Amino acid sequence: MDVGQEAAPGSLGRVEGWRDVVYGGARLAFSVGFDEEVRADDHAAFVRGASAPHFAEITAAVGRAPARSLLGEPNGIQWRRDGEDVEIRTLGARAALRELGHGRFAARASLVPSGIGVPSLATALVTTAAELCGGVVMHGVAVALGDVAHLFVGPSGAGKTTAANHCPEARWLARDRAILVPGSDGYRVYGIAGGDPVELAPNPEQGLPLAAIHRIRRDRPKPAAERLGPARALMAVRENVMSGGGPAEEPHCLDRVMALIGAVPVFDLHTRLGAPLDAVLREAA
Amino acid sequence: MPISAESKLTQGERTSARIIDGFAVIVVNDAQRLHTLNAVGTRIWAMADGRSAHAIATALTDEFDVDHDEALASVVAFADELAGVGALEIGEPAA
Numbered sequence: 001m002d003v004g005q006e007a008a009p010g011s012l013g014r015v016e017g018w019r020d021v022v023y024g025g026a027r028l029a030f031s032v033g034f035d036e037e038v039r040a041d042d043h044a045a046f047v048r049g050a051s052a053p054h055f056a057e058i059t060a061a062v063g064r065a066p067a068r069s070l071l072g073e074p075n076g077i078q079w080r081r082d083g084e085d086v087e088i089r090t091l092g093a094r095a096a097l098r099e100l101g102h103g104r105f106a107a108r109a110s111l112v113p114s115g116i117g118v119p120s121l122a123t124a125l126v127t128t129a130a131e132l133c134g135g136v137v138m139h140g141v142a143v144a145l146g147d148v149a150h151l152f153v154g155p156s157g158a159g160k161t162t163a164a165n166h167c168p169e170a171r172w173l174a175r176d177r178a179i180l181v182p183g184s185d186g187y188r189v190y191g192i193a194g195g196d197p198v199e200l201a202p203n204p205e206q207g208l209p210l211a212a213i214h215r216i217r218r219d220r221p222k223p224a225a226e227r228l229g230p231a232r233a234l235m236a237v238r239e240n241v242m243s244g245g246g247p248a249e250e251p252h253c254l255d256r257v258m259a260l261i262g263a264v265p266v267f268d269l270h271t272r273l274g275a276p277l278d279a280v281l282r283e284a285a
Numbered sequence: 286m287p288i289s290a291e292s293k294l295t296q297g298e299r300t301s302a303r304i305i306d307g308f309a310v311i312v313v314n315d316a317q318r319l320h321t322l323n324a325v326g327t328r329i330w331a332m333a334d335g336r337s338a339h340a341i342a343t344a345l346t347d348e349f350d351v352d353h354d355e356a357l358a359s360v361v362a363f364a365d366e367l368a369g370v371g372a373l374e375i376g377e378p379a380a
Contacts, residue, residue: 229306230305232321250312
């Protein structure tokens with residue numbers, strides 16, 4: 001995937017042969033078996049050079065799928081276990097992902113040449129690998145404040161983006177979807193494509209330690225962070241998890257969420273228009 | 286199905302639940318809906334292993350300050366609500 005390099009406006013470049021990038025915190029090495037134009041979209045903002053820190057390495061051999069063969073694929077990501085493989089379906093692409101060892105994966109994939117298949121496949125592979133590594137993929141907005149990250153969660157319209165815009169000292173890490181992966185120093189946050197375009201500040205650090213998760217509230221006169229007990233924290237987090245594994249994987253998903261809330265504090269973050277949140281976030285961290 | 290004192294209550298097969306800090310959080314897998322239970326609901330849920338509503342109500346009277354009729358009414362209402370969202374299965378009493 002050539003999205004990390006310069007390309008003509010409206011295009012992210014052509015893919016043929018090997019491409020090696022870090023996207024969403026995972027290193028992806030693609031071998032695309034045909035010449036594919038990749039359209040410009042917001043994936044490029046989240047792609048880093050292959051030397052960036054990463055939690056997993058995925059090697060993918062990608063072949064062309066007949067145009068009609070992937071009609072009806074989900075406009076999202078679905079995966080299920082099938083023996084040693086995890087079968088992944090997403091818009092315009094399918095893949096079989098196999099874990100070779102801790103954090104190392106190989107994939108065989110096919111996609112319909114469409115300009116969106118490569119980025120779509122990249123997101124599907126990275127998010128699925130994150131779940132298989134014990135991580136969670138969350139609908140939320142992440143910002144970096146100092147050396148740590150804060151994640152804002154809540155349903156659409158809750159005020160996540162507004163909250164991020166009320167942190168003048170913060171930098172954007174993720175504007176709609178974030179990958180949280182456990183490591184030796186707690187959980188790290190990585191942004192992936194999705195959501196309304198906003199200007200992403202440069203984030204060469206790629207991923208940051210997660211200091212806290214904040215469920216956005218707008219029901220207090222002054223900004224404040226109120227720590228949630230375990231049951232409410234579990235609810236607040238699970239409601240915003242995007243798991244491609246579906247019902248069959250729900251017990252594992254709950255286990256991953258339990259591990260997350262055991263390691264990272266969860267707050268109700270009461271916000272008020274015009275009132276900066278940086279100090280409240282720092283206190284919560 | 287109307288729930289009686291002899292109806293057998295069983296946790297739904299396609300649910301995932303964790304009891305955390307004394308409260309049950311239940312996910313109905315197929316619907317991807319979450320439910321949290323209070324302390325009494327959590328105890329009822331924990332005892333829903335095929336026992337009858339009557340048996341669960343009797344156990345509740347030992348643990349909470351409640352008489353049997355009130356406990357049974359609570360169990361039946363709670364079971365009806367959870368069965369309605371797919372979290373609980375109601376079995377016919379043995380003939």
